[in-house]
Amino acid sequence: MKLSMLAGAFALTFTTLTSAQDFTAGVPLGTVNEAGEPTPMSSNVKVYGSFRFAESCTxxxxxxxxxAMNAGVPQVMEENDGYVSLINPDGSVHTAKWIGSSRDGLTLNQPLGSAVRDGVLYVADTDTVRTFNLASGQPLASHSVADAGANGLNGIAVAADGTIYASNTRDPQRVYRVSPDGAASVFIDGSPLILPNGVAVDNDGNVVVINIGNNHVMTFNTDGELINTEYAAESGNDGIIVTEDGTQYVSSVRYGSISRIVPGGEAEVIAEGIPSAASICYDSVQNQIVIPMNNNNALGFLPLD
Structure with a gap:
């Protein structure tokens, strides 16, 4: 009885109950105390975890x-159960379910790749690219890529002009381009793609794509022409980061390594033995790489020199 009353009080206190607002973002960890007052969690307590198949981060x-994107359970078990967690730079939980605390006004089935650009969060969700306000979590737009053949969107990157590039890892093995107004088209179709996964936009506006099927790190111009190929230390790759100085970091989801490729240099392994090292992101404030670990339901943290 007490648990039911607490849950009810918490929901009423932390949810905006207005007819004008359907979507509600989650709030930082906290409770409602016995006096009925909303109580944030004490700063001397840290909580870790909160993930359900962490596939990517930004x-x-x-x-x-x-x-952190959480793909949730397989869609045959439960549809529309994906969510986004907010995580502090030390790995502790800020908001366990930020986007996804309520399903009102929200569709987020199985979020995989993610990217941030100009105050917008972009998420690859099966055959759709969904966008959210980065400050509030409010859903903005849904760009279907299904008519262009997408059925398993995975890696995603966004150019300075708002053009979206997203890989389709299963057949048809492609990279799609979605214009800022939502029009989808095929950017790269087939070879040299071999289970394409991670996508990034480099400092010259070119599109960098990696494969699960080999160790190629491929750079395409905006016409879809292959202009350069480099090589990660291992194959089975998932995530790609390009930093401001042009250094590339590649994660191998199959073999658990992080490769670093400096401009003009060969790949070196800077971390290894990381189970299911998925679509990594770069924390530019703490100068660290964050490594989602899929069904290990965890994030790894790799400080950089």
């Missing part, structure tokens, strides 16, 4: 928070 430098 970083919000304005709030100094990591956004």
């Amino acid at each position: 970083f919000d430098p304005e709030r100094n928070l990591i956004l």
Whole structure:
């Protein structure tokens, strides 16, 4: 009885109950005390975890928070159960379910790849690219790529002009381009893609794509022409980061390594033995790489020199 009353009080206190607002973002960890007062968690307590198949992450430098995508359970078990967690830079939980605390006004089935650009969160969700306000979590738009053949969108990157590039890892093995107004088209179709996964936009506006099927790190111009190929230390790759100085970091989800490729150099392994090292992100404030670990339901943290 007490648990039911507490849950009810918490929901009434922390949810905006207005007819004008359907979507509600989650709030930082806290409870309602016996006096009925909302009580944030004490700063001397840290909570870790909160993930359900952590596939990718991205970083919000304005709030100094990591956004972790949680794909949830297989859709045959439960549809529309994906969510986004806010994580502090030390790995402790800020908001367990930020996008996804309520399903009102929200569709987020199985979020995989993610990217942030100009105050917008972009998420690859099966055959749709969904966008959210980075400050509030409010859903903004849904760009279907299904008519162009997408059925398993995975890696995602966003250019400075708002053009979206997203990989489709299963057949048809492609990278799609979605214009800022939502029009989807095929950017790269087939070879040299071999189970394409991670996608990034480099400092020259070119599109960098990695494969699960080999160790190629491929750079395409905006016409879809392959202009350069480099090589990670291992194959089975998932995540790609390109930093401001042009250094590339690649994660192998199959073999658990992080490769670093400096401009003009060969790949070196800077970390290994990481189970299911998925779609990594770069925390530019703490200068660290954050490593989602899929069904290990965890994030790894790799400080950089």
